[in-house]
Amino acid sequence: xxxxxxxxxxxxxxxxxxxxxxxxxxxxxxxxxxxxxxxxxxxxxxxxxxxxxxxxxxxxxxxxxxxxxxxxxxxxxxxxxxxxxxxxxxxxxxxxxxxxxxxxxxxxxxxxxxxxxxxxxxxxxxxxxxxxxxxxxxxxxxxxxxxxxxxxxxxxxxxxxxxxxxxxxxxxxxxxxxxxxxxxxxxxxxxxxxxxxxxxxxxxxxxxxxxxxxxxxxxxxxxxxxxxxxxxxxxxxxxxxxxxxxxxxxxxxxxxxxxxxxxxxxxxxxxxxxxxxxxxxxxxxxxxxxxxxxxxxxxxxxxxxxxxxxxxxxxxxxxxxxxxxxxxxxxxxxxxxxxxxxxxxxxxxxxxxxxxxxxxxxxxxxxxxxxxxxxxxxxxxxxxxxxxxxxxxxxxxxxxxxxxxxxxxxxxxxxxxxxxxxxxxxxxx
Amino acid sequence: xxxxxxxxxxxxxxxxxxxxxxxxxxxxxxxxxxxxxxxxxxxxxxxxxxxxxxxxxxxxxxxxxxxxxxxxxxxxxxxxxxxxxxxxxxxxxxxxxxxxxxxxxxxxxxxxxxxxxxxxxxxxxxxxxxxxxxxxxxxxxxxxxxxxxxxxxxxxxxxxxxxxxxxxxxxxxxxxxxxxxxxxxxxxxxxxxxxxxxxxxxxxxxxxxxxxxxxxxxxxxxxxxxxxx
Ligand code: HEM
Ligand code: FES
Numbered sequence: 201x202x203x204x205x206x207x208x209x210x211x212x213x214x215x216x217x218x219x220x221x222x223x224x225x226x227x228x229x230x231x232x233x234x235x236x237x238x239x240x241x242x243x244x245x246x247x248x249x250x251x252x253x254x255x256x257x258x259x260x261x262x263x264x265x266x267x268x269x270x271x272x273x274x275x276x277x278x279x280x281x282x283x284x285x286x287x288x289x290x291x292x293x294x295x296x297x298x299x300x301x302x303x304x305x306x307x308x309x310x311x312x313x314x315x316x317x318x319x320x321x322x323x324x325x326x327x328x329x330x331x332x333x334x335x336x337x338x339x340x341x342x343x344x345x346x347x348x349x350x351x352x353x354x355x356x357x358x359x360x361x362x363x364x365x366x367x368x369x370x371x372x373x374x375x376x377x378x379x380x381x382x383x384x385x386x387x388x389x390x391x392x393x394x395x396x397x398x399x400x401x402x403x404x405x406x407x408x409x410x411x412x413x414x415x416x417x418x419x420x421x422x423x424x425x426x427x428x429x430x431x432x433x434x435x436x437x438x439x440x441x442x443x444x445x446x447x448x449x450x451x452x453x454x455x456x457x458x459x460x461x462x463x464x465x466x467x468x469x470x471x472x473x474x475x476x477x478x479x480x481x482x483x484x485x486x487x488x489x490x491x492x493x494x495x496x497x498x499x500x501x502x503x504x505x506x507x508x509x510x511x512x513x514x515x516x517x518x519x520x521x522x523x524x525x526x527x528x529x530x531x532x533x534x535x536x537x538x539x540x541x542x543x544x545x546x547x548x549x550x551x552x553x554x555x556x557x558x559x560x561x562x563x564x565x566x567x568x569x570x571x572x573x574x575x576x577x578x579x580x581x582x583x584x585x586x587x588x589x590x591x592x593x594x595x596x597x598x599x600x601x602x603x604x605x606x607x608x609x610x611x612x613x614x615x616x617x618x619x620x621x622x623x624x625x626x627x628x629x
Numbered sequence: 630x631x632x633x634x635x636x637x638x639x640x641x642x643x644x645x646x647x648x649x650x651x652x653x654x655x656x657x658x659x660x661x662x663x664x665x666x667x668x669x670x671x672x673x674x675x676x677x678x679x680x681x682x683x684x685x686x687x688x689x690x691x692x693x694x695x696x697x698x699x700x701x702x703x704x705x706x707x708x709x710x711x712x713x714x715x716x717x718x719x720x721x722x723x724x725x726x727x728x729x730x731x732x733x734x735x736x737x738x739x740x741x742x743x744x745x746x747x748x749x750x751x752x753x754x755x756x757x758x759x760x761x762x763x764x765x766x767x768x769x770x771x772x773x774x775x776x777x778x779x780x781x782x783x784x785x786x787x788x789x790x791x792x793x794x795x796x797x798x799x800x801x802x803x804x805x806x807x808x809x810x811x812x813x814x815x816x817x818x819x820x821x822x823x824x825x826x827x828x829x830x831x832x833x834x835x836x837x838x839x840x841x842x843x844x845x846x847x848x849x850x851x852x853x854x855x856x857x858x
Contacts, residue, residue, distance in 0.1 A: 357801065360799070360800045360801070361799040361800060361801070361822070363800075364798075364799040364800040365799065367800075371839070382718065382719055383714075383717050383718050384717070385719075386717055386718065386719060386720065386723070387719045387720075387723040387747070387748055388719060388723065388747035388748055388749060389747065389748035389749045389795075390748075391723075391748050393720070393723070397717065483745075483748065483749075483750065483802075484743060484745075484750050484802060485802065486801040486802045486820075486821065486822060488821050489821075490801070490822055504823065507837065508837075509798060509799075509837060509838075509839055565823050565824070566824060
């Protein structure tokens with residue numbers, strides 16, 4: 201944390217010489233080795249590290265794909281087949297990247313719901329949370345443009361439908377929406393020009409995300425990590441040094457994640473995608489059923505739940521924008537949902553609504569599906585705008601431990617207890 | 630006076646930085662300030678005032694310079710936004726493709742063809758007498774986007790319906806051009822994406838699309854030839 205005194209102790213004369221000129225090793229040591237980590241973190245806290253891994257993996261595999269990919273309407277589809285069949289290990293790198301995008305979203309959704317459950321968005325972590333929402337938005341833009349690149353039918357029609365969302369602005373200022381859409385396309389329809397600029401931006405945005413991640417981690421290290429009790433660190437016995445404790449736990453979580461990742465890459469590489477994307481883009485034939493990638497389905501369901509075009513677009517963007525304000529919408533004094541007997545039920549209802557919207561987004565927009573999509577869309581917004589402010593005011597939190605140490609060792613154990621391992625660690629902190 | 634106030638405020642900053650830099654060694658501020666102020670200011674009230682008078686002018690002049698420089702840089706940067714945004718709009722090549730000529734002789738009554746114009750599909754249907762009659766007698770008041778059929782075709786050529794084949798909802802290509810296609814509840818076109826039904830005049834009748842299928846600018850260059858765009 202910010203008030204934490206540096207314990208870096210250069211071991212060689214060179215390290216000392218270097219530290220006086222560029223204290224980067226000191227920064228790494230204080231931020232990732234001797235950083236005080238709450239002793240009660242569970243596996244949900246390993247997803248931050250997993251997400252950092254995902255970002256690096258996407259950039260590495262993406263740069264390699266870009267060496268063989270052709271961003272033109274004529275060449276794109278064939279260059280993907282070329283990567284899959286001819287390029288040495290191209291099939292594997294491509295699967296890493298395509299599956300990696302899905303795994304990235306699995307991790308980010310777990311990470312977000314972790315934050316929602318344990319109240320990690322509450323003071324003093326508002327900026328940390330807002331940076332997270334910005335990263336999420338940038339990830340969505342990146343993945344949307346990446347999905348355009350193979351130039352299959354779903355790529356083409358997904359881009360057509362989503363960019364056309366902006367034409368709904370014609371309903372506010374006539375002609376304005378159309379102007380925006382033609383500007384995005386660089387023509388009067390989705391074309392190779394559009395593909396080319398999407399490739400440029402798809403290459404750029406991950407580096408913007410990297411910058412946002414650096415700010416996100418910085419903000420994290422100012423406020424310190426939240427933990428399952430939502431109680432701040434008070435005593436020395438409440439925390440352990442990040443290395444080796446949190447680092448090892450992160451490694452265990454990461455390996456479990458990588459097993460699932462590898463399972464998809466090597467055994468089910470196309471399971472998460474849509475078969476129609478192996479048909480080359482054809483501007484004259486719309487596939488009978490356009491669906492986005494699975495990670496966009498809840499938002500797609502919200503878009504289609506609203507009967508008006510402009511209204512649907514507003515609801516869809518609103519469903520993400522509302523996340524920026526949760527720090528202020530939640531009025532509870534208690535962070536962790538563990539100690540919130542009423543809110544807890546609403547939390548699970550909210551999670552269920554999101555999953556249900558995901559299911560409905562994949563179904564045709566007709567009959568009973570539309571009805572339920574409307575019900576869950578209504579709850580999605582009600583959760584943030586009604587439940588969060590009101591429940592926080594009326595609820596009596598259940599009894600909380602006095603400190604993190606007490607939550608681990610039980611009453612009486614507080615203060616005296618130090619985990620066996622931590623006692624052996626340098627005590628200079 | 631506003632400029633005076635601004636000057637004073639920056640004077641305070643200046644003298645502070647002067648004091649700091651005195652211990653840290655000479656700085657550009659130091660040099661500049663000390664040639665204005667020949668007497669040591671510390672401790673003596675009158676000298677302090679003289680010192681103030683001497684310095685106020687100077688930061689004032691600097692404020693104007695800074696303001697001018699910033700304004701210049703801002704205008705310069707802003708003027709670059711225009712070309713940087715503009716480069717993404719449809720280019721000369723895309724605009725050059727903006728018109729195309731089509732021979733209608735092969736299209737018999739009841740048949741339809743699809744041609745490309747500006748990268749978009751254009752539907753051309755040679756409507757049957759029944760279709761024309763149905764389109765003409767639909768009461769306009771029943772339509773979500775009221776428009777009479779006569780406005781959507783050329784006088785004397787009522788059988789020819791020419792429209793951009795792009796659903797006004799989110800841009801799918803509606804079905805209805807071939808014999809086997811579903812033509813929707815109103816015998817025109819049907820968009821499968823989110824279920825929009827268009828009638829034999831290409832007007833929206835049911836579903837989420839807000840507007841009728843667009844009629845592009847076109848004219849008959851001869852009895853059997855049209856030019857779109
Ligand atoms: C935030 C990180 C990234 C995400 C979420 C992401 C996501 C995606 C997605 C979803 C696809 C479509 C995969 C498919 O269905 O085939 C894709 C394709 C592609 N991406 Fe990325 N990407 C990221 C970073 C990068 C970077 C940094 C580069 C280049 C330097 C890159 C280059 C490519 C290329 C060349 C393709 C086309 C090949 C293919 O479709 O497999 N990506 N990306
Ligand atoms: S695009 Fe045609 S109904 Fe949505």
